Amino acid sequence: MMNDTDKMKVLIVDDDPVVRQLFRQILKNIYKLSFATGGVMALEKVKKVTPDIILLDILMHGMDGYETCRRLKADPVTADIPVIFISSVTDIDERFEAFESGGVDFISKPFQSIKVLARVETHLKLYKYQRFLEKRVKEEVNKRLVEEQMLIQQSKMASMGEMIGAISHQWRQPLNAIGLTVQDVKEAFNAGEVDKKYLEGFVKQTMELIQFMSQTVDDFRNFLKPTSEKCTFDITKQFYDVVALFSGMLKSDTIFVQMNTPKECCIYSIGYPNELKQVILNLINNSRDAINTRRKKGLLTDDGLITVEIKEVNDKVVASISDNGGGIDPAVMEKLFEPYVTTKGEEGTGIGLYMSKAIIEGKMNGKMSVSNIEGGAQFVMELPLVKEG
16 A cells, blocks of 8 residues: 555645545545645645645635636746646636646536546646656756766866977977077186176077067967957957967978968957867867878878968858868768767877867857868868958
8 A cells, every 4th residue: 555655745725625525535545635725725735735736726715726826837836736727617718717827637517536536647647757857857967067067178188288289399499499508608618708798698598588488388378268258359360379379389290381361361250269269279280180190101291281261251251271181081070070089099089079169159159060172171160250340
């Protein structure tokens, strides 16, 4: 036998004691019952017993069933509780108002036991399924949020790795210059060449190199800093900034970047410039990896080439990044922007392109696509165009 704690709860609201007694006889062995004799009492009772369903009379003294139902539906705590109206009213307009006020069903008086049981059971099942689905949706949303946060964190760590690599390339030359300059001090001293003029030149040259290195750190720090608010910015500048910052890495791999847009040409969009820089970096780095992989396999004997093209097309800014890295396997092309899908084998995380698409389409109201071209791949970004002045 089912315990009361296991039974679903039904609140019966009717000012007629005979009706309340009839409902008791029909439902008492299956459900846990509570009663109220009017609308005001029902609103108080709901807070105490939190029923799973309410059987509500329409014509009652004081607050009628319509108003009672409207108040239940206006309260977020009780809005989802199904309400079945019970009444001897036969007018079609009255029944319409019952549904309009929030009721899910209507039982006419005098009622049959089998009809009452069937209606209550049906709507309790629906209510149970609704709560189950809401719970699952909430769980899935929370799970997705956690996964998104993990992807974002992994993407940040991957970007950090690229930053460290780029800084090492940017610093290599000035560090070598400082090392040679410091070594020269000992030789100059032994040769008797260390005088005021020599020291001033030494300090000047060393400080210039240190300032260059310090500026490099500031540049990369600003690069990683997220943009707090949407703003209008020059897209061409973002591309030139990224290429300039990572020129050392590209040159060391004998990869050249061709910019098919005048440097002084300003094409504006609206969005998050630093986030766009991270997308550009990710795409250029993907091209760099593809070119190096093709070169290791002996399939590329020419220099590596990355081509950037930016142009206005109607009300869009269309920016493309192409390479001669051999293209993308058609087997993974359709799912390339899905999380953890990578063309780099064990070396890839599969989050860079996923996050890039999320930034372009989710945060900047744009569009991102990929296709294979002769000799390589091409990524295309479409962003809103803003006319300055």
